[in-house]
Amino acid sequence: EAGVAQSPRYKIIEKRQSVAFWCNPISGHATLYWYQQILGQGPKLLIQFQNNGVVDDSQLPKDRFSAERLKGVDSTLKIQPAKLEDSAVYLCASSLGWGQGALGYTFGSGTRLTVV
Amino acid sequence: AQKVTQAQTEISVVEKEDVTLDCVYETRDTTYYLFWYKQPPSGELVFLIRRNSFDEQNEISGRYSWNFQKSTSSFNFTITASQVVDSAVYFCALSCRQAGTALIFGKGTTLSVSS
Numbered sequence: 001e002a003g004v005a006q007s008p009r010y011k012i013i014e015k016r017q018s019v020a021f022w023c024n025p026i027s028g029h030a031t032l033y034w035y036q037q038i039l040g041q042g043p044k045l046l047i048q049f050q051n052n053g054v055v056d057d058s059q060l061p062k063d064r065f066s067a068e069r070l071k072g073v074d075s076t077l078k079i080q081p082a083k084l085e086d087s088a089v090y091l092c093a094s095s096l097g098w099g100q101g102a103l104g105y106t107f108g109s110g111t112r113l114t115v116v
Numbered sequence: 117a118q119k120v121t122q123a124q125t126e127i128s129v130v131e132k133e134d135v136t137l138d139c140v141y142e143t144r145d146t147t148y149y150l151f152w153y154k155q156p157p158s159g160e161l162v163f164l165i166r167r168n169s170f171d172e173q174n175e176i177s178g179r180y181s182w183n184f185q186k187s188t189s190s191f192n193f194t195i196t197a198s199q200v201v202d203s204a205v206y207f208c209a210l211s212c213r214q215a216g217t218a219l220i221f222g223k224g225t226t227l228s229v230s231s
Contacts (some may be wrong), residue, residue: 009214029181030162031217033218035219037159041223041224042207042217042222042223042224043161043207043221044221045156045216045218045219045220048216048217048218055216056216056218072228074160091161093219095117095217105151105163105166105211106163107153107160107161107163110158110159110160110162112159
């Protein structure tokens with residue numbers, strides 16, 4: 001089966017610019033997650049969707065980050081305006097959901113963002 | 117609070133040595149899932165294993181084995197006869213309802229295997 005698709009693979013922007021990342025989860029996966037992985041650390045959850053509703057966005061810096069999941073499938077994560085500390089790899093993941101025992105939890109290849 | 121601790125930041129071994137990566141977790145949930153992921157230099161997260169809290173049976177897959185002990189809240193990972201290709205960052209992660217089912221990662225252990 002096809003995996004979790006993310007684009008772009010790399011992005012370099014100047015601080016205060018805006019950027020958007022796209023994610024297409026595995027077909028049939030109800031739950032979609034965006035994680036931020038700063039160099040040298042483990043991934044940290046930014047936001048979790050169940051279908052097209054937000055389940056948890058408690059760690060999303062809402063003054064600059066936003067995310068949506070249209071029609072419960074694809075998702076976009078936006079940063080506006082970007083700061084130097086936003087430099088990280090942004091990982092999208094999807095799973096069948098908790099009722100399935102977090103089965104099928106799969107990560108995309110990530111988008112590496114560099115803010116200069 | 118939910119937490120995953122990987123106390124070993126970096127481990128260096130020589131090929132063919134056995135190595136164990138430690139993972140200690142905290143949760144009050146009685147139902148939870150534990151994971152191990154490998155992150156090679158290319159950056160992608162490679163799934164290694166998923167274990168639910170009701171299954172304490174140890175698992176072996178080729179050179180990899182996992183020791184799950186609820187009594188000590190540990191889920192350790194052993195690589196037997198390590199190879200250079202095993203060099204990567206290894207993450208232990210926890211998923212439980214209290215955390216909204218997202219994965220809570222440890223800080224990772226960097227394993228370097230030299231020839």
